[in-house]
Amino acid sequence: MNQANLFRSKLESAGANEAAINCFIRAFELLEQGTDFDLPEAQIQPALDVPQMEDVLIADPELQAKLMGETVVIKLNGGLGTSMGLQAPKSLLRVKEDQNFLDLMVQQSDFLRQRSGKHVNFLLMNSFSTSEGTNSYLQKHPDYAKAEELEMLQNFSPKVLQETLEPASYAKNEQLEWCPPGHGDIYTALSGTGWLDRLLAQGVKYAFVSNSDNLGAILDPGLLAYFSNSEQPFLMEVTRRTPSDSKGGHLARRATDGQFLLREVAQCPDGDLDQFQDINKHKFFNTNNLWLRLDVLKELMDETGGFLPLPVITNKKTLDPRDPNSPGVYQLETAMGAAIECFKGAGAVCVPRSRFAPVKKTSDLLALRSDAYEIAENGQVMLVAERQGTPPTVQLSGHYKFVDQLDTLGLPSLKGASKLTVDGLVTFAPGVIIKGEVTITNSEESPLVIAAGTYENTTVSNES
Numbered sequence: 001m002n003q004a005n006l007f008r009s010k011l012e013s014a015g016a017n018e019a020a021i022n023c024f025i026r027a028f029e030l031l032e033q034g035t036d037f038d039l040p041e042a043q044i045q046p047a048l049d050v051p052q053m054e055d056v057l058i059a060d061p062e063l064q065a066k067l068m069g070e071t072v073v074i075k076l077n078g079g080l081g082t083s084m085g086l087q088a089p090k091s092l093l094r095v096k097e098d099q100n101f102l103d104l105m106v107q108q109s110d111f112l113r114q115r116s117g118k119h120v121n122f123l124l125m126n127s128f129s130t131s132e133g134t135n136s137y138l139q140k141h142p143d144y145a146k147a148e149e150l151e152m153l154q155n156f157s158p159k160v161l162q163e164t165l166e167p168a169s170y171a172k173n174e175q176l177e178w179c180p181p182g183h184g185d186i187y188t189a190l191s192g193t194g195w196l197d198r199l200l201a202q203g204v205k206y207a208f209v210s211n212s213d214n215l216g217a218i219l220d221p222g223l224l225a226y227f228s229n230s231e232q233p234f235l236m237e238v239t240r241r242t243p244s245d246s247k248g249g250h251l252a253r254r255a256t257d258g259q260f261l262l263r264e265v266a267q268c269p270d271g272d273l274d275q276f277q278d279i280n281k282h283k284f285f286n287t288n289n290l291w292l293r294l295d296v297l298k299e300l301m302d303e304t305g306g307f308l309p310l311p312v313i314t315n316k317k318t319l320d321p322r323d324p325n326s327p328g329v330y331q332l333e334t335a336m337g338a339a340i341e342c343f344k345g346a347g348a349v350c351v352p353r354s355r356f357a358p359v360k361k362t363s364d365l366l367a368l369r370s371d372a373y374e375i376a377e378n379g380q381v382m383l384v385a386e387r388q389g390t391p392p393t394v395q396l397s398g399h400y401k402f403v404d405q406l407d408t409l410g411l412p413s414l415k416g417a418s419k420l421t422v423d424g425l426v427t428f429a430p431g432v433i434i435k436g437e438v439t440i441t442n443s444e445e446s447p448l449v450i451a452a453g454t455y456e457n458t459t460v461s462n463e464s
Helices: 003-013 018-032 061-068 101-116 131-140 185-192 195-201 221-230 270-276 294-302 336-342 362-369
Strands: 044-046 071-077 094-096 121-126 151-153 206-211 234-240 250-254 260-263 284-293 313-318 328-333 347-350 373-375 381-383 393-396 413-423 426-428 432-441 448-450 453-461
Touching: 003 018, 018 185, 018 328, 061 101, 061 221, 071 101, 094 101, 094 362, 101 131, 101 221, 121 131, 131 151, 151 185, 185 195, 185 294, 185 336, 195 294, 206 221, 221 284, 221 347, 234 336, 250 284, 260 336, 284 294, 284 336, 362 373, 362 393, 432 448, 448 453
Parallel strands: 071 121, 071 206, 121 151, 234 347, 393 413, 413 432, 426 448, 432 453
Antiparallel strands: 044 250, 206 284, 234 284, 250 260, 313 328, 373 381
16 A cells, blocks of 8 residues: 555545545645755745735625624634633633623624624534533523534644654554644635535625634725735735734735745745745735635636645654654645635735734733733724824743733723733732833842833832
């Protein structure tokens, strides 16, 4: 039995659907053939002609309401937030007051339905790790309590041994033989689970897709109307890169035909890294907020067996992430934004930074929980007006890497802060106001208590 058939047999035994099997086998065969997915600078051109969101919005309430009834909002909800010490769905993490990500997504969905008078479809792409916890929590929201009406399960991929390119086997913990396939799996999952056909049969033509931890990403009716009128099959929301985004994937055009594509740092040859990180040359990065024409997606995937032929990302890991001496493996993944190159006539739109506010670290969570952000009527978490669109920069030492550690820090006012740096153990008393750039340093083993008051453009330490 050849290697590909070994993987097919393993996937079939695990109950994978045919679309997921076809998608993985393609990725494996590309790995086996040594396919090079590098995108050198010579093969691309900068993306320059990207319209601004405010210039393309269509203010037609009647059209907007009609289109919302033909749209599904899909949230990627497969993460556990293990990087922040969580073992439950990341979307159950408290964000503002007593509301978590799921509560706010429900609020956003309810607002759209009330505004449009239509049943705006809502779908969560859960993983096997988040399904039970998510569906259990949603029992408190009766309109979202039936998993069969809103859940699409993410697929799973076998790990590949680096040395032999065989399926990884691990008797100590068979679950570690598997890995998530990356968020590019959304297309395969839509096809393989039957949700794509189901949505199309219901008259749903458009999809708005975003990450569940990005509470700035809401369905904007004016942008939906623009997407519909443009007749583009795929629209990527991008925003301007800043120095902190220089290592993130950027939008570009293929030199040969001008087709939009997404270039990730893993696809950039070492010699081109300086140009990759040049934010004045490559100005836009992908927010992972995407708009899809489902009928076009269906046509494309019917041609290939239920998946899109996306570039494959080969992540090198150890079989047991906690054991550096365990065998080396490849995790074969894809990115959903890379699909922009699969849709002829795909477009991009430059959106305000307010539509990109993901929570990846506890420093992001501290800023989001602070008074620098507020919850709008539509459920969008957004910067308060005083911030003028610029989020505060927060840097926390390793003492606050995990959420339970963050809860011991306290919550200062950051509405007027430009940058807060915390180095060492610190406790903010109630009533602390941070303004401008403030650094707090503590070299002692016991927390430095910051008393109530205003701290502006200053450094505070246990030696002060």
